[in-house]
């Protein structure tokens with residue numbers, strides 16, 4: 549485990565909701581735009597007072613009772629403040645066995661949102677009963693630098709559609725209309741109730757696209773019958789974790 553903190557969700561459909569973030573190490577992808585250090589570490593950093601920027605280091609592997617104790621403290625300090633728990637990484641679905649163990653108790657404290665790259669459908673299938681929200685990326689080759697894993701995304705989205713789910717597309721300079729069309733078609737086919745979020749790539753702390761470029765992309769996706777939102781990474785602007 550790499551991080552445990554209480555913040556405000558800065559992306560996707562739960563933007564603005566207070567959440568506890570649990571970040572796990574490791575990833576099966578290497579997106580060119582990735583803003584997160586997910587390398588395994590000997591320590592997990594745990595923010596003390598939320599927003600303080602003061603961390604204590606817990607040695608890895610962290611045991612579940614430590615995590616539950618810290619979350620209970622935050623919930624008691626701020627009654628009713630938290631909406632849910634965000635499980636992120638790295639790619640959290642690489643830790644299927646651990647999550648199978650942990651999720652029943654974590655979900656006893658808060659509803660659970662999974663942040664995922666949408667490439668590990670088998671792992672998702674095993675954890676679905678303990679997930680309330682699934683925020684899935686479709687990884688566009690123009691931004692990641694590697695071909696989009698369309699087949700894995702297809703299988704993944706079929707499963708995610710059994711939960712409250714939305715799809716994030718990180719878009720940026722070079723994103724092709726054909727990519728947007730293919731992603732929108734997949735959503736229409738596999739999860740017609742899901743919203744598609746256009747998330748502009750953040751580069752050097754700024755939005756990498758102009759207003760005109762974002763609106764043009766929004767027009768393409770909306771024209772294909774998908775519910776669409778344009779949402780940037782708000783936590784960066786707020787200066788939050």
Ligand SMILES: C[S@@+](CC[C@H](N)C(=O)[O-])C[C@H]1O[C@@H](n2cnc3c(N)ncnc32)[C@H](O)[C@@H]1O
Nearest residue numbers: 581582583584637638639663664665685749750
């Ligand atoms: C760090 S990832 C962890 C979860 C999972 N590995 C994934 O990619 O969905 C969390 C989210 O941050 C997004 N993200 C990472 N770097 C970004 C950037 N520079 N600009 C915009 N979004 C970014 C990812 O696309 C993903 O939606």
Ligand SMILES: Nc1nc2[nH]cc(C(=O)O)c2c(=O)[nH]1
Nearest residue numbers: 556557558559636663783789
């Ligand atoms: N505030 C905040 N919102 C987020 N939404 C997704 C995040 C992630 O790294 O998965 C993230 C994050 O790291 N911080």
Ligand code: SF4
Nearest residue numbers: 575578579582638665
């Ligand atoms: S899948 Fe997520 S954590 Fe992994 S490299 Fe891409 S953005 Fe980063």
Ligand SMILES: [Mg+2]
Nearest residue numbers: 583584636789
């Ligand atoms: Mg992040």
